[in-house]
């Protein structure tokens with residue numbers, strides 16, 4: 001084979017290798033996002049249920065009122081109804097609800113895994129520990 005053709009062949013081969021690698025990477029990322037989405041959605045359902053249970057267990061009239069209001073409202077609007085209307089004993093649940101919804105929204109718009117403060121990529125280890133993490137190590141040590 002003439003030298004020039006060999007060279008072209010190498011370039012073509014490398015190009016194919018590169019393309020295959022990119023596609024494999026994309027597929028890998030897409031699959032991971034589906035897994036993450038499943039995981040986040042499952043936790044979100046749990047947290048929403050826990051919120052209902054906690055309100056149901058309360059003997060405060062206001063909590064019972066809110067409970068029936070939540071049952072008539074789509075779960076995607078619950079945060080709005082609860083965020084500023086419940087005491088400190090609910091804050092852990094509510095902030096978890098907030099993070100989970102934000103992470104799911106980021107997957108939808110293709111921004112998952114980026115820090116919401118500095119927009120840098122959050123490292124995988126941190127995302128593995130908590131897939132709903134919103135900030136990188138530097139912004140939230």
Ligand SMILES: [Zn+2]
Nearest residue numbers: 115118136139
């Ligand atoms: Zn950051």
